[in-house]
Amino acid sequence: MPCSHHQPFRPRPVMPRRRSNGGPRIAVIGGSLTGPAVALMFAQAGFSHVNLYEATPAGTTLGGGLISLEHSSLGILDQAGVDQDEYVHVPSETIWQTPVKDRVLGDPVRRVYPGRFTTWTQLHDALTRRVPNDLVTTGARLTGLTAHRGHPLLEFAEGFTVSADVVVFADGRASTGRRLLDPNRRLRYAGYVGHRGSLGFNPTAMVDFWRLEPCPGVQFNIAPIPGGADWTFYLNAGPGEYTRMFGAAPRQRLFAQPRHVGGTARAHVDGNAVWHLPEPFASAVHCTASRTAFPVMDIEPPTQMVWPVGDGFAVLLGDALAPVRAHTARGANNGFEQGDGLVTALCQHLRHDADLGNALSGWQRRYLPAAVAAVRLGPVIGGRLGLGVSPDADSANLVELTV
Ligand SMILES: Cc1cc2nc3c(=O)[nH]c(=O)nc-3n(C[C@H](O)[C@H](O)[C@H](O)COP(=O)(O)OP(=O)(O)OC[C@H]3O[C@@H](n4cnc5c(N)ncnc54)[C@H](O)[C@@H]3O)c2cc1C
CATH class of the missing domain: 3.50.50.60 (FAD/NAD(P)-binding domain)
Structure with missing residues (x-):
């Protein structure tokens, strides 16, 4: 019997159940x-x-x-007994939200984050x-x-x-x-991409999360991770542009791995970094060898x-x-x-x-x-x-x- 699609979930009447040791499978x-x-x-x-x-x-x-x-x-x-020291390497609770004008950092506003930063890998x-x-x-x-x-x-x-x-x-x-x-x-494509990279160095010796906002349609996030820094650069891109950069349409390629990020995508990201980001962030992006990307999707x-x-x-x-x-x-x-x-x-x-x-x-x-x-x-x-x-x-x- 096929599994019941679209069937709204309603609890069945309570039936006496035999309690099996160790619970359900x-x-x-x-x-x-x-x-x-x-x-x-x-x-x-x-x-x-x-x-x-x-x-x-x-x-x-x-x-x-x-x-x-x-x-x-x-x-x-x-x-669950998962020691925070294993997955949190800087005890920061701060996000610096920073306007950028003509590639110069404005006054950062401190946002307190009710939690801690980690990485997927940790x-x-x-x-x-x-x-x-x-x-x-x-x-x-x-x-x-x-x-x-x-x-x-x-x-x-x-x-x-x-x-x-x-x-x-x-x-x-x-x-x-x-x-x-x-x-x-x-899933449907939301019209922009998160370009990502991990650096083997920390370009500003930062200890907190930094969010740079040069203008509408551009956001750059960077934060320390063990051994360096991790950045995500959000940029608008139509579906055709996504396909040209990563070799498949957004729905077909929900995660562009390093092997999918070719010269077109690199040039696009490096160009936007030089156009929008202050040094040393633009150079940090340019120096990032291994990159990934994901299309932002809605549902x-x-x-x-x-x-x-x-x-x-x-x-x-x-x-x-x-x-x-x-x-x-x-x-x-x-x-x-x-x-x-x-x-x-x-x-x-x-x-x-x-x-x-x-x-x-x-x-x-x-x-x-x-x-x-x-x-x-x-x-x-x-x-x-x-x-x-x-x-x-x-x-x-x-x-x-x-x-
Ligand atoms: C740039 C970025 C920043 C983010 N920042 C945050 C943040 O600050 N805070 C936050 O809470 N979240 C954040 N997220 C989201 C977070 O990474 C995801 O929500 C999280 O990884 C989801 O975990 P998951 O285990 O549910 O799914 P996934 O991580 O997608 O894992 C799904 C797993 O299922 C496996 N799988 C898939 N299909 C099958 C199958 N048919 N059979 C068997 N296995 C299968 C896959 O191989 C994979 O291992 C961020 C995501 C991105 C991209």
Whole structure:
């Protein structure tokens, strides 16, 4: 039986359930940030049938730059025993927001950030080293989900299937789970690109996050990371321009890896750096050897987080549920908060026989509004910065940009 698309989630009447030792069989899809965090929390809470499946093979370095984590996420990581020293290397809580005129820095305004700065790499390493190895299968790409004999059955490209009771999709903004469960929510290009680079030196010996705003349509963020600095340069680009720079349309290439960043993209970014940024930032960009980029994408806000699959359930969380614009700084935070809430809800099932569907319904009620708000916030911030398509743009323009 195919998995039930579009079926609004309504908890079934409470049925007496036999409490099985170790709780339901939980399959987590995705081993980046949200997936390992939730798998770790489930294991620590006493769930003994947890497995995590990650598409990329073991040892593949995905890499990733700066991420800011709010106190809520830091607290969740504290609770999970992930020592902050492992993933926060400068104890800054400051963002310097700085106008730039004629390539000269104006007076910076101090914004206090309620959290700390880390990097994807530090966080991923700190989490994955704690998830027991025997829970993790790498090189396993989920391709299908059906209900078989009442249970969710996961199908993998590598030719095997797995039966579970609860499927937790933490498979990111190109989520297969979202495509299977909520296929009408499709990503659309927002009309600008985050060009990224990591430097092996710190060009101004900065200890805080710096945000440079030369003019509408241009924003440059830079912050210290271990061994250097990480920058993101946001610049407008039509879909054709994106394709010329990175060899495929935005929806086909949601992450341009170093091998996709050729001479055209480098020249575009270096030219804009020289045009807009003061020294030494322009030189720092020029000196960055290995670069990546991502098209900024929008999506309809989610209306549901839980789907019944046979007698079991599938849930979306993190970027799989709500791939928000990076300006919101909410992506990883949402994933940790939703993951923590999910474990709390399922603990009521494990320890006190709460009905599983009811527990998931309560979780959705608690976390859906924040996910919706974060999706809506992205275009508002982008519009304020003159980046991409403004929320008021006419529909013809939106269609033109949907590639
Ligand atoms: C420039 C930039 C700045 C950002 N800054 C912040 C910030 O300050 N604060 C913040 O909170 N967030 C920030 N984010 C967002 C944050 O990086 C993401 O929200 C976060 O990485 C999402 O984590 P995730 O685990 O949900 O998904 P992802 O990191 O996308 O991981 C998904 C994983 O699932 C795997 N996968 C995919 N499909 C399958 C499949 N079919 N089967 C098996 N495995 C699969 C992938 O290989 C991947 O490992 C930023 C993002 C960018 C680009």
